[in-house]
Amino acid sequence: MTTTDAEANVAPEVRLFLARVRRELADLDPEVLSDITDGLEADFTELVEDRGPDALGDPVEYAKELRAAAGIPAGQPVPRGFGEQVDGFLDAGHDRFDAAVAKLGELLRTDLGPVVAWLRPLWWIVRAWAAVALVSAVFGLSMSSAPAVVLLIMAVAVSMFIGAGRVWPGGERGTLARVVLLGLNVFAAFVLFMTWAAWGGGGADYDRGWSDGFNEAGGAYGAPIDEQAGVYSEGKWVSNIYPYDASGKPLTGVQLFDQEGQPIDVVTQPDCTSTSAAPLPPLPADDLDMAEVACTDEMTGEPLQARIFYPWSNGAAQLYNVFPLPSRVQPGTALDPNAFADGSEDAPAIQEPPLATVPKVSLPGVTTSSPSASPSASPSASAGTADKP
Numbered sequence: 001m002t003t004t005d006a007e008a009n010v011a012p013e014v015r016l017f018l019a020r021v022r023r024e025l026a027d028l029d030p031e032v033l034s035d036i037t038d039g040l041e042a043d044f045t046e047l048v049e050d051r052g053p054d055a056l057g058d059p060v061e062y063a064k065e066l067r068a069a070a071g072i073p074a075g076q077p078v079p080r081g082f083g084e085q086v087d088g089f090l091d092a093g094h095d096r097f098d099a100a101v102a103k104l105g106e107l108l109r110t111d112l113g114p115v116v117a118w119l120r121p122l123w124w125i126v127r128a129w130a131a132v133a134l135v136s137a138v139f140g141l142s143m144s145s146a147p148a149v150v151l152l153i154m155a156v157a158v159s160m161f162i163g164a165g166r167v168w169p170g171g172e173r174g175t176l177a178r179v180v181l182l183g184l185n186v187f188a189a190f191v192l193f194m195t196w197a198a199w200g201g202g203g204a205d206y207d208r209g210w211s212d213g214f215n216e217a218g219g220a221y222g223a224p225i226d227e228q229a230g231v232y233s234e235g236k237w238v239s240n241i242y243p244y245d246a247s248g249k250p251l252t253g254v255q256l257f258d259q260e261g262q263p264i265d266v267v268t269q270p271d272c273t274s275t276s277a278a279p280l281p282p283l284p285a286d287d288l289d290m291a292e293v294a295c296t297d298e299m300t301g302e303p304l305q306a307r308i309f310y311p312w313s314n315g316a317a318q319l320y321n322v323f324p325l326p327s328r329v330q331p332g333t334a335l336d337p338n339a340f341a342d343g344s345e346d347a348p349a350i351q352e353p354p355l356a357t358v359p360k361v362s363l364p365g366v367t368t369s370s371p372s373a374s375p376s377a378s379p380s381a382s383a384g385t386a387d388k389p
Contacts, residue, residue, distance in 0.1 A: 013053040014044045015165060017062075024063035028072065036070050052113045054102075124163040127188035128155035134191050231266050239271040240309065241323040242353040246368035248360045250353040253312070255322050263321035270294045270306035270333050280304040283331055294333050305329050310339060310348040324350045 018040055025033050047055050067073070105112040132152045133143065141148045162181070231238040243254040256264040272280070272295035280295060283303035295304040307329050312322035326348035328339070340347050362368070 013056065014041060014048055017044065017056045017059050020059035021063045021066070024060055025066065032070075032072070036066050052111075053117070054113050120163065121160065123185075124159045125156050126192065127185060128152065128159035130188040130191040130195070131155050131159075133195055231264065238266055239273060239307075240266065240325050240327070240351075242355075243323055244353075244355075244358045246361050248357045250355075250357075252324065252350065253322060255319070257321065263319065265320040266309070266325070270308055271327070272296075272304070272306055280307070280329060305331050306333055308333060308335065308348075310335060324353070326350050 018037065021040075022033065022037060025037070028036075044056065101112050101116055129152060132148060132155050135141070135151065136143055136145075136148050143152075231241070241256070243251045243256075245251055258264055281304065283293065283305055293303045294306045296302060297304055307327050309320070309325040309327045311318035311320050311325070313319065327350075328346055328348040330336070330346075338344075
């Protein structure tokens with residue numbers, strides 16, 4: 001058959017329906033088949049436009065009606081090759097889908113045909129997006145980059161034309177084209193699922209994304225974790241360390257060094273950690289200088305004062321590897337050299353340890369340090385120690 005301009009405008013549903021009808025009449029002479037089926041495209045296109053795709057009915061029954069109307073006796077079943085068997089399998093799947101949609105429509109007491117017709121073009125757009133997302137992931141492109149946006153526009157156009165039957169595989173889709181198109185749709189659905197798992201369904205990926213966002217928001221402290229000074233635990237910034245002895249009592253004034261004898265510094269300035277039990281106070285209006293705004297409320301964006309850690313001292317140098325570190329909440333981030341002046345009410349102090357005690361520990365053949373050698377971080381002892389770091 002010659003494809004005319006009128007046939008080019010035939011809906012994909014009509015093309016598929018008539019392709020099934022002609023397969024049922026494959027035993028007829030080609031001229032006879034042409035005589036009884038030519039012109040049906042236009043008739044069924046008008047029918048679909050008026051009543052929707054459900055008006056097409058069963059292609060097998062319609063083929064029987066055409067035989068009877070033409071006075072042609074029922075022919076012998078034509079042996080089907082592998083391609084026709086695949087077509088039959090795909091047709092059965094399509095019919096089961098239609099039946100499931102119809103059943104759901106009955107349960108909801110509504111016609112879901114228009115909904116399915118509306119969702120079909122939406123799926124064409126989604127599968128184009130999935131293809132571009134896969135290409136972008138392979139080549140390391142951002143979906144917001146200019147090349148990805150141009151590629152997405154082209155992919156959407158191609159996907160829409162394929163879905164409407166304007167380009168490959170075009171009109172009456174052969175077996176190979178139908179199988180390839182089904183494979184592409186399944187693959188697009190798989191890519192969407194993997195994208196969802198990576199963006200929203202994976203806890204580890206979410207935690208990593210949170211850490212990356214934290215690093216980016218940190219400004220001068222926003223370098224990758226591997227390049228930052230300080231201490232990190234499970235990808236999160238450690239602002240202070242609270243050591244405990246073998247008997248489970250908190251210790252104060254513990255110096256920490258790594259395997260090479262280098263001081264272990266947390267170097268965490270400033271600390272914007274705020275909890276409901278210890279919220280950070282708002283930044284006074286008089287101190288509302290953008291250069292001094294180091295912390296903001298995550299919900300309201302209100303500028304907050306920051307917790308600043310002060311170093312210990314060995315008489316010659318200031319040390320950040322002695323724990324716990326004393327701290328105080330203050331408007332600015334600069335260290336006040338007079339912060340520990342006698343009688344200062346807001347002098348930096350060592351906060352209460354997060355745990356009053358921890359379980360005792362032991363190791364055969366190892367003698368533990370004497371708890372008496374290191375005073376516990378009681379309120380009085382902490383305050384007295386913090387006054388003279």
